[in-house]
Amino acid sequence: MDGSIEFTMGLSQGIAWPWPIAVYLFFAGISGGALSIALFIRFFKKQTTNTPFLKAACLTSLVTISLGMICLVFDLTNPLFFWRILVFYNLNSVMSVGVLALNAYIPLVALITLFAMEDEIKRIPALSFLLPIIEKLRCLRSPAEKAVLVLAMSVCAYTGFLISALIRFPIINTSVLPALFVASGLSAGAAVAKMVAVGVFKEELHSPDMKVLHGAEWPIMAAEILFIFMLAMSLFSGNAGMQSAFAAFHTGNWAGVFWIGVVGIGFVAPLLLNFATSKAFSHSAKALYMSGMCAVVGMMCLRLFILYAGQNFAV
């Protein structure tokens, strides 16, 4: 940093990637996370029926990835140029690899959602045109689910790799970011799918599936905390540029987002809701919704913090 010559101004005038990208990272994380967890449980327990949790996860995943794509397209300088990303590829680019993954992921998610929602589709006469399609493609269900599990994890991780390729930003340019995004995607995805399963598909609060999920939540959260701690420590003990970026954790508005949003709402609140309240409350549907919302808000704050604080603290 003590070069004999340096310049500090830039030509781009502002932040290259604003909030829609954070929202996209958020939706893609939830989509991949929800489906990964649901398919893990399905394969692990060798389930063959359409469980309420699988239905919820499929629906959540399809809706969130679609919303994410909308964010992505509208963040382009000119959304009408969107087709160019689909036509031209550069396999050195993380984004291009991600587009290939999403090209396979989105249709496959739609397909396994069709299979999972078969009963619901039968009940709605307007959707009966889908039934012959389901019948014809039924043989593809098992391979599609396996492929989606791999792709869902890839989509989660890809959002981390996508931005960690930006070498100018010490907070973003870290190898732990993809792992952090997978962990936070899993926890928020599971939280959303759980809420949808209980709210829409009438899953019982203490069914075996839900018990597995409750058990899985805490180790995932612990991993998330560990990854954030690793990120902070690598900045704290890094070179001059990294050390100056460490200030993001204790100065400015984004430090507030981090401590209140990520730590307070994302980690402390669910812990308090589950362990500091009476058993009657912590086992109620109200507690489930509240801690679920906390996980979602915490995850959104994490993406916003990483993206904005990351870009503000450039080298």
Next chain:
Amino acid sequence: MSENLERRRFLKCLGASSLIIAPLGCSSVKEEESSNKPHYVMVFDQNKCIGCGDCKDACNKTNNLPEGKSRLLLEQQSGGVAGEICPHCGKTECDCERKYVRVSCQQCKNAPCVTVCPTGAAHRDEKTGIVTMDASKCAGCKYCIGACPYDARFINKETDVADNCDFCLNTKLSKGELPACVESCRHDALIFGDANDPTSYVSKLLRVKDSVRMKPGFGTEPSLRYIPIVKVGV
């Protein structure tokens, strides 16, 4: 006896195989060919720049850039302009020497924008090796802008695609002319040429003058070099 024969055969094989392998190793000198390719570099001499801004105006005009946008900027690092605060000492009136720095695409040999671009719109021109844009491929995702360690890329509001200084590749170089900024500089603060050509002025200059690169720690190997003012003390 048999031991001796084995050894002899072994040595024979060794000799024969070395005859076959050695020329293979020598034939891998193809790099000579690629170094015949030009490596265009620009040198900014801070000792000569007075901050007149002619380079910027010439660039805007030549490359048809929209109002208020430019592929290059001049950052004033010290020295007062009437009524403005000196960026170095913070006073409105000071004796600091006026220093300017050219801010523009550094034309990296190892360019992050090219690696990161999902469509190949930000690419390296095959003939010249200059990093330039294929506007018909750019989707406007701004990945290159975030990836550039020098913040030297921007969105051209007229075309909605990313833009960068490409040494006037399509507007001037293709006609055999010098980049517009170099042509317009009255003080010879900008020198441009092929560093791979030992007879070019720029390679002679780089041989005798100390020059530095911006943010070398990123390992991007910029082709834009700077000759800083290095006077120290009084």
